[in-house]
Amino acid sequence: MARKHGTTLVELCVVIALFGLLLLFAGVGVRGGGSRLMASDVKALLLAARFEAVKRDVPVAVVWQPEASAFAMRVDPLADSLATLCRSGTILERVRSEIYSGVSVTRRLRDDLVWLPTGLARTCQGGGVFNGTIVLEDGRLTYKVVISRAGRVRTEAVQ
Numbered sequence: 001m002a003r004k005h006g007t008t009l010v011e012l013c014v015v016i017a018l019f020g021l022l023l024l025f026a027g028v029g030v031r032g033g034g035s036r037l038m039a040s041d042v043k044a045l046l047l048a049a050r051f052e053a054v055k056r057d058v059p060v061a062v063v064w065q066p067e068a069s070a071f072a073m074r075v076d077p078l079a080d081s082l083a084t085l086c087r088s089g090t091i092l093e094r095v096r097s098e099i100y101s102g103v104s105v106t107r108r109l110r111d112d113l114v115w116l117p118t119g120l121a122r123t124c125q126g127g128g129v130f131n132g133t134i135v136l137e138d139g140r141l142t143y144k145v146v147i148s149r150a151g152r153v154r155t156e157a158v159q
Contacts, residue, residue: 086124
C-alpha cells in the first residue's frame with residue numbers, strides 16, 4: 001500500500017496543541033508587570049491632581065487610604081485648611097492596589113501631598129516644598145514613583 005504525501009488531521013491537531021502549550025507557558029513568563037502598571041496609574045493620578053488644582057484654582061490632595069489600599073485624589077473648595085482637605089475632601093479618583101495582581105505598596109509618601117493652584121506641592125500639614133517616593137513591588141519587578149521638589153513626577157524601574 002502506497003503512502004500519500006501530506007499531513008493527516010491528527011498530526012495537524014497535535015502540532016496546534018503543542019503550539020498552544022508553548023504560547024501558554026511563554027505568556028506566563030511575560031506576565032507580571034503589575035507594579036509597572038500601578039506605577040503608571042499612580043503617576044497619572046498625581047499629574048491629574050496637579051492639573052485639577054491649576055484648573056479649578058483650589059488645592060487638590062493625593063492621600064493614601066490604608067483601609068482601601070488606595071491612593072485617592074480629594075478636592076474641597078470650602079476646606080479651611082490643607083489638613084481638612086486631606087481628611088475629608090470629595091474623592092474624585094482612586095488607584096486601588098487590589099486590582100493589580102500581587103502588587104504591594106512597600107513604601108508610600110512620608111506625608112500625603114497637596115497640589116496648590118500654582119502647581120507646586122506641599123504636605124497636608126502645609127509644610128515646605130514637597131518631594132517623595134512611592135515604591136511598588138509585584139514579586140518580580142519593583143517600580144518607584146518619584147515626585148521632585150519642582151513638581152515633576154516620574155516612574156523608575158529599580159534594578
